[in-house]
Amino acid sequence: MQTVDAVDSTLNPLVANVKPSKTMALTDLATSMKEKGIDVIGLAAGEPDFDTPAAIVAAGIEALQRGMTRYTPNTGTTALRKAICKKLKDDNGLEYAPNEVVVSNGAKQSIWQAVLATCSPGDEVIIPAPYWVSYTEMATLAGAQPVVIPTTPEEGFILSADKLEAHLTPRSRLLILCSPSNPTGAVYSRAALEALADVVRRHPRLLVLSDEIYEYIIYKPAEHHSFGALPGMWERTLTVNGFSKAYAMTGWRLGYLAGPHHYVAAAAVIQSQSTSGASSIAQHAGVTALELGPGGGQPVQDMLHAFRQRRDMIVSRLRAIPGVKLAEPQGAFYVLPEMSAFFGPAAMDRIAAALSPEVYTRQSKKRIITL
Incomplete structure (x- = not known):
């Protein structure tokens, strides 16, 4: 991500105080990875995956x-x-x-x-x-x-x-x-x-x-x-x-x-x-x-039908995870779960209790965190 050097006195101070768009930085990163042949799914930019009608x-x-x-x-x-x-x-x-x-x-x-x-x-x-x-x-x-x-x-x-x-x-x-x-x-x-x-x-x-x-x-x-x-x-x-x-x-x-x-x-x-x-x-x-x-x-209504199916699917799966707090989205195509229950040492024990031994062992904590 490109950043502005805040100590550069030749720049407008307002620019030095502004952070680059994280959305665009992640989108550009995903594009760059795809161009290199890396299999990656970009979830940063709010962009429908449908063709223009x-x-x-x-x-x-x-x-x-x-x-x-x-x-x-x-x-x-x-x-x-x-x-x-x-x-x-x-x-x-x-x-x-x-x-x-x-x-x-x-x-x-x-x-x-x-x-x-x-x-x-x-x-x-x-x-x-x-x-x-x-x-x-x-x-x-x-x-x-x-x-x-x-x-x-x-x-x-x-x-x-x-x-x-x-x-x-x-x-x-x-x-x-x-x-x-x-x-x-x-x-x-x-x-x-x-x-x-x-x-x-x-x-x-x-x-x-x-x-x-x-x-x-x-x-x-x-x-x-x-x-x-x-x-x-x-x-x-x-x-x-x-x-x-x-x-x-x-x-x-x-x-x-x-x-x-x-x-x-x-x-x-x-x-x-x-x-x-x-x-x-x-x-x-x-x-x-x-x-x-x-x-x-009708073209927008067709897209909306697909968005709703996706919303219902992801909401049902998130709600099946103990500890996840979720306000069901009423619009747009985003879901924002609250995951604070999964941070800290005590959270790892709750995760262990919720998963089978085949999926989770204390030796696999690092792998679980990165998934």
Whole structure:
């Protein structure tokens, strides 16, 4: 993993304080191993193992054949931003105009630009844990201070209103919520979001970044609710979504940010001086993706069926292991078991008692630990 030398005085101190993405480092390592012929399974990047639906691929090919290969407007094509507005209204109860949407090179860029546009040095960014590894580093790179609030399996990895209130200060600027969650699969109910919204109302300076990239990957009876659709929260919320997870379009690099115009316009300025607009080909395909139907249409529902079967299988196997604590994921494609019972000398004796002598002996402790 490449790191930045913190003592190099020729670098911006903010860069010296930012850690490289562990997700990307492990993904790159797995790719490098595969290129060397090593049989390895990469479980770092959150990437569906399905092909992009055929209709979306055909739209990308059509874009190439029609010569749609030039720069687009910085904030995205009008066709795609209108399609996003329709999607947000129909699926999420969120009303946006096209000039309140910025299309970016992936939801990750949208999140980063939202953080940079709203946070100043000394501000605090509130992040419930467990969390996607980039949230804290984005806050640091903006000069803000990440404030991590732990949640537990017993709480379903859901941030409570009381915990949020206890961690807020006059410097609190941005609360980042991810539902369905990476990496826990937790889904916030409407009641849980309303309780958080009551706290947000009491802190006029606090904004909410709602990361909804896993919105379509959700297991009934759980339901998705957009924070910005709650009463009084539209003005306080920046909604991020994209195409990578639901439509298996990770390599197409296409995401978007929607919110009040002055915040979105600031994010657009940042984008104009960095990457400019997203791929014209991906944007044309994105319109087709949004036209597949509610919930992503049948192709996404087929993927969701497979994800649910996998979720049920891994949950049942983990729960069969004594000592594992597990909040059953309600969405996304992650499972995060709590394994603290297996650490320390006493844990090894419990493992020994649970396994047959053929599988475990005191002489094989080292092997068991490494498996």
